[in-house]
Amino acid sequence: MTAYKDVFGARATLQGTFGTVHYYRLGTLAQRGVSGLERLPFTVKIVLENLLRHADGDIITEDDILSLANWTPGNATTSEAEYPMLPGRVLLQDFTGVPAVADLAAMRSAVSRMNGDPKKINPLVPADLVIDHSVQVDTFGSTLAFGRNVEREYERNSERYALLRWAQQAFDNFRVVPPGTGIVHQVNLEYLASVVMTKQEDGTTVAFPDTLVGTDSHTTMVNGLGVLGWGVGGIEAEAVLLGQPLYLLTPEVIGMRLTGNLPEGATATDLVLTVTQILRKRGVVAKFVEFTGPGLSQLPLADRATIANMSPEFGATATLFPVDAETLRYLRDTGRDPKLVELIEHYTKAQGLFRTDESPEPLFDDLIELDLGSIEPSLAGPRRPQDRVAMHDLGQxxxxAYADRLKASESNGHAEQKKGDVPVEIAGIQTHLKHGSVAIAAITSCTNTSNPAVMIAAGLVAKHAVERGLSVNPTVKTSLAPGSRAVIDYLNNADLLPYLEALRFHLVGFGCTTCIGNSGPLSEPVAEAVQENDLVVAAVLSGNRNFEGRIHPQVRASFLASPPLVVAYALAGTVDIDLTEEAIGTDINGDKVYLRDIWPTQEEVRRVVTKTVTPEIFKENYSRVFEGDEHWQALSNSTGELFEWDTNSTYIQEPPFFQGMSGEPAPIKDIQNARVLVMVDDSITTDHISPAGSFAANSPAGQYLIEHGVERRDFNTYGARRGNHEVMVRGTFGNIRLRNRLTPDKEGYYTLHLPDGEQTTIYDASVRYQQEGVPLLVLAGKEYGSGSSRDWAAKGPLLLGIRAAIAESFERIHRSNLVGMGILPLQFRPGENKESLGLTGHETYDILGIAQGLKPRQEITVKVTREDGSSFTFQTIARLDSAIDVVYYKNGGILPTVLRRLMEA
Incomplete structure (x- = not known):
């Protein structure tokens, strides 16, 4: 679908300083009897425009358009319609982008082996990849930290980066933002997103809404700008890159109506944690959320983006804030071209996509009211982002949360632990640690570092604290990792960076760090004290994820907080405190200092932001965004249509997914005599399935690297090794906090090989099972696969030999990824689960009815044979949610489907 056919005669023109553009006018649908367009959710209007513009009478028909145009509240739950949407662009980050590029390179290799044209494998829509996930906090607390961390990043990742430099020249429509620039979602918000895109079509310019999919669940951050985009698996994104539609079911849209204003002392982070709690409780998984109401006009765009960023934490597909006057103000303030801003205003108003306080409020499937005046200072944790904690309740x-551990340590015979203090000497200073001590305080993550108000507030808290003589205990690992270089510039403009540095919040990098587990090692004395005394220490970070084992393997408790609260808890040195009542420290005169004494007012923050956050900062920082520093320029840069795979590389290997692939798929078969490899409970995240953090030398992945001559200091992280399937398959289900019911006495990557019952690693068991020809299963509870949209959480299980996952419910992206890799997601019927059916995981399983043909959401019979030979059956629902899911499953996944289609073209 490269040309627009204008099936409805909807093409119209707009003129301004931007010139003359054509667009596909939604209002034309009124001539087909469609009424009430003005009351449609903005989310539905954007999808509708996409259908209208791409309608060709074949893939997208007139019936598709009229069906969605007649959207009414409640019909999403009864409609079986699915709509092929073609996003305007694709956004990649390097952890998920590298394996995506490796897959594309492998597809080219496969086409070449089949004597086809490798250039058929090429992005057909624009794609941007931002390298932001690979920097680690090795060095901190020093002005040298940034430079040293960048050098270490290149030492670890030059092989991966060389693949990306090859891709830059090999593929059309593909750009790379080099390391040390910023976090993908913040760069997208501040620069890449255009709100209205344009395309040359038969000598004319066509304008249309900016839409995208991204290989990171927090792609939704750009929804705050009125851009509709969300995270998909890397597998799905690759299909979109190659021109395949993204199939959507009828959108279910939940409205959230805001009234009032944020009270003094509350921040955007407090608001977003409250919204996350409310929407997770309401149940919005796989639904669209859209904000409305008079309070929206009081909410700065950066605050909107902070909320939209957290969509995965409350489970929504996307969280849209419609374009309005605040959107235009933000675009001007971040240095966008005035002609673009004018085009956005003209286009959105002409299409009914511009919100004002006088606009008719859209109709929604459900509406939730929230008074901004009810927001209070909050954190979230210690294990999940949706578990909001009022600041005054944090200590309790x-x-x-850790009552059992705290009680156990009190009775273990250590006098120091009975008192609650463990002496530590660090940097020549005698100090102590105890349960609840803050071991990591990190201002990090796109969620909050994109918001000038909370970043300036953090600087002001630091300024006031330093002026009172407060300091941070050296046992706290502090870091400042903004999502763009603009942040450092405006902190410098405000003269606040020196105060943050005085508290050891030095710049450590521009990228995702602590939030994704790249927190680096704790100081050795701290690490030893925690290990030897089994201390429950905490991380406080301005991020969006705090799942178990994610932030740091030695840090059990992790709390999400606003940047100013990160500074506050670093000063306090503990989370076992009520900062609304207890002193945060003692000043140079011996007087107690309370948080209220150093907390800035909203007016103080607003005044500094207005003075120091200027369009010139953004224009300057993004003028050279694709150039890279001297490290990037010095990388080897291979050329040619085909990537030259290095069999000795421990970072990049040709993935096996297309090896020996035939032109036609083999007939699908029932799954027989399967064994359970992993049996888990509720809320198993992609962190548990495909961890992104560090790994031990004695783990299967660590042993593989040691066997290939890699020293422990050069292991890097799982995320950085995603281009090597040999590492990733060994790390699948490798999280140190995984609780596999087959081995209830152990945490981590262990299972039983059955029927002999030998306890071994999950990887080693899978190798034995595959040698024996035994297919494997996962049994799970609710929300299986929640969290980050990691393609390796589906690729890894496939390579382990897993052919189906049976769960009570699936996270949206992970379900799609499983289908995309040819793994069958099966859902227990309502009211049933592994407990009610008495499943132990020691049985054998036959999944019956597959060979007879599949249709969306059909019932599938599972026959269970117990160890004593008795058997029974139960019914499951095949979570192949659409006709295209069935096609993908029959082909063994999305990419084999696409590759076969391209070979036929």
């Missing part, structure tokens, strides 16, 4: 929450 910590003690309750």
């Amino acid at each position: 929450t910590f003690r309750t």
Whole structure:
């Protein structure tokens, strides 16, 4: 679908300083009897425009358009319609982008082996990849930290980066933002997103809404700018890159109506944690959320983006804030071209996509009211982002969450632990640690570092604290990792960076760090004290994820907080405290200092932001965004249509997914005599399935690297090794906090090989099972696969020999990824689960009815044979949610489907 056919005669023109553009006018649909367009959710209007513009009478028909145009509240739950949407662009980050590029390179290799044209494998829509996930906090607390961390990043990742430099020249429509620039979602918000895109079509310019998919669940951050985009698996994104439609079911849209204003002392982070709690409780998984109401006009765009960023944490597909006057103001303030801003205003108003306080409020499937005046200072944790904790309850929450561990340590015979203090000497200073001590305080993550108000507030808290003589205990690993270089510039403009540095919040990098587990090692004395005394220490970070084992393997409790609260808890040195009542420290005169004494007012923050955050900062920083520093320029840069795979590389290997692929798929078969490899409970995240953090030398992945001559200091992380399937398959289900019911006495990557019952690693068991010809299963509870949209959480299980996953419910992206890799997601019927059916995981399983043909959401019979030979059956629902899912499953996944289609073209 490269040309627009204008099936409805909807093409119209707009003129301004931007010139003359053509667009596909939604209002034309009124001539086909469609009424009430003005009351459609903005989300639905954007999808509708996409259908209208791409309608060709074949893939997208007139019936598709009229069906969606007649959207009404409640019909999403009864409609079986699915709509082929073609996003305007694709956004990649390097952890998920590298394996995506490796897959594309492998597809070219496969086409070449089949005597086809490798150039058929090429992005057909624009794609941007931002290298942001690979920097680690090795060095901190010093002005040298940034430079040293960048050098270490290149030492670890030059092989991966060389693949990306090859891709830059090999593929059309493909750009790379080099390391040390910023976080993908913040760069997208501040620069890449255009709100209205344009395309040359038969000598004319066509304008249309900016839409995208991204290989990171927090792609939704750009929804705050009125851009509709969301995270998909890397597998799905690759299909979109290659021109395949993204199939959507009828959108279910939940409205959230805001009233009032944020009270003094509350921040955007407090608001977003409250919204996350409310929407997760409401149940919005796989739904669209859209904000509305008079309070929206009081909410700065950066605050909107902070909320939209957290969509995965409350489970929504996307969280849209419609374009309005605040959107235009933000675009001007971030240095966008005035002609573009004018085009955006003209286009959105002409299409009914511009919100004002006088606009008719859209109709929604459900509406939730929230008074901004009810927001209070909050954190979230210690294990999940949706578990909001009012600041005054933090100490009690910590003690309750770890009551068993705290009680056990009190009775273990260590006098120091009975007192609650463990002496530590660090940097020549005698200090102590105890349960609840803050081991990591990180201002990090796109969620909050994109918001000038909370970043300036953090700087002001630091300024006031330093002026009172407060300091941070050296046992706290502090870091400042903004999502763009603009942040450092405006902190410098405000003269606040020196105060943050005085508290050891030095710049450590521009990228995702602590939030994704790249927190680096704790100081050795701290690490030893925690290990030897089994201390429950905490991380406080301005991120969006705090799942178990994610932030740091030695840090059990992790709390999400606003940047100013990160500074506050670093000063306090503990989370076992009520900062609304207890002193944060003592000043140079010996007087107690409370948080209220150093907390800036909203007016103080607003005044500094207005003075120091200027369009010139953004224009200057993004003028050279694709150039890279001297490290990037010095990388080897191979050329040619085909990538030259290095069999000795421990970072990049040709993935096996297309090896020996035939032109036609083999007939699908029932799954027989399967064994359970992993049996888990609720809320198993992609962190548990495909961890992104560090790994031990004695793990299967660590042993593989050692066997290939890699020293422990050069292991890097799982995320950085995603281009090597040999590492990733060994790391699948490798999280140190995984609880496999087959081995209830152990945490981590262990299972039983059955029927002999030998306890071994999940990887080693899978190798034995595959040698024996035994297919494997996963049994799970609710929300299986929640969290980050990691393609290796589906690729890894496939390579382990897993052919189906049976769960009570699936996270949206992970379900799609499983289908995309040819793994069958099966859902227990309502009211049933592994417990009610008495499943132990020691049985054998036959999944019957597959060979007879499949249709969306059909019932599938599972026959269970117990160890004593008795058997029974139960019914499951095949979570092949659409006709295209069935096609993908029959082909063994999305990419084999696409490759076969391209070979036929």
